[in-house]
Amino acid sequence: MSNKNIHGCPAPQNITLAQRLQPIVGRTVTVFQPGFPQLTRTTGKLSNVTSSSFTVGSTVVNTQTSFFIVLNTLVKKTKPFDLTATAEDIGELHGRLIRVGRNFVEFIKKPGRRVPTLFPLNQFTEVVCEHEDEE
Template sequence: MRKKNIRSCQAPQNITLVQRLQPLVGRTVTVFQPGPLWLTKTTGKLTNVTKSSFTVGTTVVAVPTFFFIVLNERVKRTKPFELIAIAEGMGELRGSLIQVGRDFVEFMQTPGRSVPTLFPLNKFTEVFWEDEEE
């Protein structure tokens, strides 16, 4: 298997992470961020989505940092690409691609529940897809 940058996987849809989050305002989501010893998990209502930050419960998350968000909704469809998402201080996640946005990737973690994970594409992260036929 050869790893390729996610941006070569498929053309990004013309949607940003902030635009993806705005219809979810008022819904319960879980955000994971690096902590001193392990990942910090915050579950709460998504509020106050701006270009630079969003709030989950009482936790304000800056968009240009490292985090990932797990949504509380079932995945309807995935694409035939397996991906690896790596974030500084957070390790590696694997999953099935749902969509690539301009500055995020959405996927279903495997193994895991059948719910979407939103992962930012920024200077703290790398996302690759694996081509199993090579």
Template sequence: MSDNNIQGCPAPQNITLVQRLQPLLGRTVTVFTPGFPQLTKTTGKLSNVTATTFTVGTNQIFFQTSFFIVLRHPVKHVKPFDLTATAEEIGSLTGKLIRVGKDFVEFVQVPGKKDVPTLFPLNFFTEVRCEREHDE
């Protein structure tokens, strides 16, 4: 991964997307991938996380493609950064930053429901911009 696809965000934590997904094995998640005329939404149990792919339900997803994952458990803390994440063939998502990993960002989508985290990969197909919140 090159650093040119993420701008203005805090320094990454020493965790990869594979490491972030490992504790979620067996849990239900929702993954969104490109589709026509709208995004393809797959909800199922997360399984078989490898260095290059992961499986949700019966669908295998490659890390080096456009996708994002929505988890089901709310978070309590976000960082004071607004985030815009853009993926080829998916479009842009906005939200509040939870963390930056080595090859992903985790954030709460705004507008969204119940403050549930979204995991968004940093790869050739994606770009992320963070902007520190300003006190009004």
């Protein structure tokens, strides 16, 4: 996959979104998708992870659509990059980078709890990282 929709971020790790989700199958996650008049929020157990989709509760999510996933585990380490993630029909999310994968980024939303957000890199999304120089 070409990463023309990601700018200024460190080189991606050799892990896909499906590989990142596989170890947490059976755990409760929350997925946000475009909806009217606001984002649709679905919380449930993660299951059926494939390279093109995953299921949260009874909702099947295609990985080539606009969405993001919030996990329920605390994160201790982040990288010195602030990021802005933009998704069609969702808007902008701001956060602190945890990692870049082959087809996703993982970050902590700011402001927010220290829990990871997984954000796909696809035709509906764009990510910009800025290195934190003042440390």
